[in-house]
Amino acid sequence: MHRNWAGNLTYAAGDLVRPTSLEQLAEALTGTGRVRALGSRHSFNDVADTDGVHVQVDALDDGRPAVDVLDADGAQTGVVSVNAGLRHGEVSRALHATGRGLANLASLPHISVAGAVATATHGSGDRNQSLASAVVGLELMTPSGELRRLTRAEHPDVFPGAVVSLGALGVVTRLELATVPTYSVRQDVAADLPWDTFLESFDELTSAAYSVSAFTSWDEPAVRHVWFKQVVGLDGGAPPELPGLRWSAVPVHPLPGVDPSACTEQLGVPGPWHERLSHFRLEHTPSAGDELQSEYLLPRRNVAAAVEAMRRLGPRVAPLLATSEIRTIAPDDLWLSPFDEPSVGLHFTWLPREAEVRAVLPAMEEALLPLGARPHWGKVCDVDGPELAALFPRFDDFRKLALTFDPDGRLHGGLVGRLLS
Ligand SMILES: Cc1cc2nc3c(=O)[nH]c(=O)nc-3n(C[C@H](O)[C@H](O)[C@H](O)COP(=O)(O)OP(=O)(O)OC[C@H]3O[C@@H](n4cnc5c(N)ncnc54)[C@H](O)[C@@H]3O)c2cc1C
Structure with a gap:
């Protein structure tokens, strides 16, 4: 019996296998029983x-370097092929060492690349799409043991359906990611921004840096912290100058009172x-460990109404919260992505009081x-099954695609x- 990272779920799986070769993976996949990819359990x-x-x-070792910056002809094109089970932090270090970078990261570098991509995991930034949007090709093994490679260029009809896959098409072994030249970022945190200023200047605030995150517990008179991550040389070398920003003179943690x-x-x-x-360092144990998370992704044009609704719920929500984060995300074309237009994410890190949270x-x-x-695919929500599927306009197309990869x-x-049956 094994559990997820937060410890709130004991998986029903009877066994866990970690193949070291494609032959062993095929052995694990072929047969008659149920099988499923597991990432870093986050x-x-x-x-x-x-x-x-x-x-x-x-x-898994398929004979290629775990992070392969060269294409088949030995050229460096900026597309990197990575072992899908690697953690983002590991890929990032290897890429940086070769002068390349990813456009964005989630708050935690410990999450596997395949798991993040499969659930449309995202970071923050008006111009930054979900991490899955960096995928230009993928290799997966189907339940029949067939190894298939799909690319955006060669399979434009199905590729946008196959990236955010929830693990329903097969076990992804490699991901081909678009990269950018490596870059430098500075991070500054502003404290206690009044809600009125936050909402009135939302567009100026979120476009003032490459990646912006706001932290609150919804019952406070002001937004507790706004984190600005600026690309040095692109956004300038000083913190953004906007009315109402008071810069923190000491480092802070997203959870109030926690050592940063x-x-x-x-x-x-x-x-x-x-x-x-990322908000957290790869070499540190992230966050408080003992927590739950929920997140709702919605059209950015509705941010004021959503913030007002959450502030009304503040007295019920705040006692259960460790912290809450507001982020922005750029749109993409992936079928199961919740980002089909410029979006905002309302993220909730809960205390581990699951019954009360639910x-x-x-x-x-x-x-x-x-x-x-729409809820994040990997976090706790109430809406489930067909009702959840109905929130994604391309879900029926995804169901048909999944059937071709996994007919049984x-x-x-x-x-x-519950989504597919
Ligand atoms: C502390 C913390 C911080 C987080 N921060 C963020 C954040 O900043 N932004 C955000 O959007 N989310 C965030 N998340 C959520 C997290 O990114 C997702 O839950 C993600 O799916 C976890 O990846 P994983 O590797 O642990 O996958 P798992 O939880 O193990 O699996 C998730 C899904 O991926 C599939 N999968 C995994 N590996 C493969 C594979 N090789 N082939 C096919 N399918 C596969 C699984 O079948 C499953 O459907 C955070 C989670 C935690 C615990």
Whole structure:
């Protein structure tokens, strides 16, 4: 019996295998029982679950370098092929060493690349798309043991359906990611920004830096912190000048009162992109560990209504919260991505009081779903099964695609079983 990272879920899977070769992976996949890919176990719901066998590809060696910056002809094109089981932090370090970078990162570098891509994991930034949007090609093994390679260029009809896959098409072994030249970022944190100023200047604030995140517990009179991550040389070498910003003179943690030593460096000190874009350092145990998360992604044009709705719910929500984060995300064309237009994310890091958290979610969804909100695929929500599938206009296309890869439903399990059955 094994559990997810937060410890709130014991997987129904009877076994966990970590193949070291493609032959061993094929052996694990072929047969008659249920099987499913497991990443670094950072999802808070049962999106990764199965009542059969879990397969992790973090030890897989297919004969190529784990981070391969060269294409088949030995040229460096900027597209990098990575072992799908690697953590973002590991890929980032290897890329930076070769002078390349990823456009964006999630708050935590410990999450596997395949797991992040499969659930449309995102960072922040008006011009930054989800991490899945960097994928230009992927290799996966289907339940019949067939290794297939799909690319955006060669399979334009199905590729946007195959990237955010929830693990329902097969076990992804390699991901081909578009990269950019490596870059430097400085991080500055402003404190206590009044809500009125925040909403009135929302567009100026979120466009004032490459990546912007606001932290609150919804019952406070002001937004507690706004984190600005600026590309040095592009956004300038000083913190943004906007009315109402008071810069913190000391480093802060997203959770009030927690020692910030686990966080990436702040106070405007420039550093490589991968040591600033995530909120947490790779070498530190992230966050409080014992937590739950929910997140709702909704059209950016509805941010004021969503913030007002959440502030009304503040007295119910705040006692259960460790912290909450507001982020912006650029749109993409991926079928199961919640970002089909410029979007905003309302993220909730909860105290590990699951029954109470689940009790407040219906009220939040009653307020947010009519504003176009969709839950994060890997976090705790109330809406489930067909009702959840119906929030994604391309879900029926995805169902048909999944059927062609997995005609017997052997990859169904947990949330994915409830969505597809
Ligand atoms: C502390 C913390 C911080 C977080 N921060 C962010 C954030 O900043 N932004 C954000 O959007 N999310 C964030 N998340 C959520 C997280 O990114 C997602 O839950 C993500 O899916 C976790 O990836 P994982 O590797 O742990 O996948 P798992 O939870 O193990 O699996 C998730 C899904 O990916 C599939 N999958 C995994 N590996 C493969 C594979 N090789 N082939 C096919 N499918 C596969 C699984 O089948 C499953 O459907 C955070 C989570 C935690 C715990």
